[in-house]
Amino acid sequence: MRIVTALGNHGLGVPDEDPTATPTELHFRRRAGRPLAGDRVEVDGDGAVSAILPRSSVFGRGTARGAFQPIAANLDTLLVVIAPEPAPSEDLLHRYLAAAWMQRIDPVVVINKCDLPVPGAPPFTDLADLDVEVHRTRAEPPADLDGLRARLSEGIHLLAGQSGVGKSSLANALLPDLGLQTGGLSHSTGKGRHTTTAARLHPLPGGGWLVDTPGVWEYGLWKMPVDELERGFPEFADAPDCRFRNCTHDHEPGCGVRSAADDGVVPPCRYRAWLRLLDEQRRLAADG
Incomplete structure (x- = not known):
């Protein structure tokens, strides 16, 4: 069974082999843990989740206090949407890229509103x-999805990006019946306090799933060790070894990453992003 939305101690699921089936209401047993949208689970005879199967990834965000807040499980692709308007945030793009690579999720950049300069x-x-796949789309009719629909024919994919870049328009272009699907899920789950913010899986017409995360939210990373943050910068693997094992690639002498950035082996934009995110981690640590 695949969880399509999780709402506290209950949620909805569909059979993996029939993603368009009417969702079944499931209760979550405390000892099994709390499933996320995208989880594969085992269900007992009472219609309760008895076990969460191993996850390939957990995508989430940082809270205001720097804790990790999970959003969805088993993502294959993080679709990072930017647009000429509103002006995109450079830091936001690199936060998303780091978060995806830390979890071995493929990031794909979507430049929406491609009819604008x-x-x-x-x-x-x-x-x-950047070693990332890029699609240039226009979601408003007549839509031009630049091969994105075929790219998403398998796996679980989440649209992310700042407010105003057209995520909802893209979701509607990819899912012509999104309104019907959302209405059906809302009817099944009632009007509880989680229904307007919980992540939801929607089956795509050509296969695969699209994760809808209702509501507008900023995206920040969470408190983590330096070596975990470094997993979000796979380019650093091409750098020479640093003199010190615990090098932060900031000020230490003999830093191979800084040397590689100076030589262009590591893209300068990625090294600058590293320094900014490293400073962000220090602020989170200082805030306790």
Whole structure:
């Protein structure tokens, strides 16, 4: 059974082999843990989740206090949506990329509103130096999805990005019956306090799932050790070894990453992003 939405101690699930089936209401046994949207679970004869099967990934965000807040499980793709308007945040793009790579999720950048001129400024100018797939889309009719629908024919995919970039329009272009699906889930789950904010899985017409995360929220990372943050920067693997094992790649002598950035082996935009996110981690640590 696949969890399509989780609401506290209950949620909805569908059979893996029939994602368009009418969702079944499930209760979550405390000893099994709390499933997330995207989880595969075992269900007992009483219609309760008895076990959560091993996850390939857990995508989440940082709370105001720097704790990790999980959103969805078993993602294959994080679709990072940016647009010429509103002006995108360079830091936000690199936070999403780091979060995806830390969890071995494939990041895909979607430049929406491609009928508008693309600014010659970061983060757009960063993309040429990044090892990421890029799609240029226009979600408003007549829609041009630049092959995105075929790209999402398998797996679980989540749309992310700042407010105003057209995530809802893209979701509606990818899912023509999104309103019907959302209405059906809302009817099944009632009007509880979680229904407007919980992540929900929607089956895509050509296969695969799209994760809808209702509501507008900013995205920040959570408190973590430096070596965990470094997993979000796979480019650093091409750098020479640092002199010190616990190097933060900031000020230490003999830093291979800093040397690689100076030589262009590590893209300068990624090294600058590293320093900014490292400073962010220090602020989170200082706040306790």
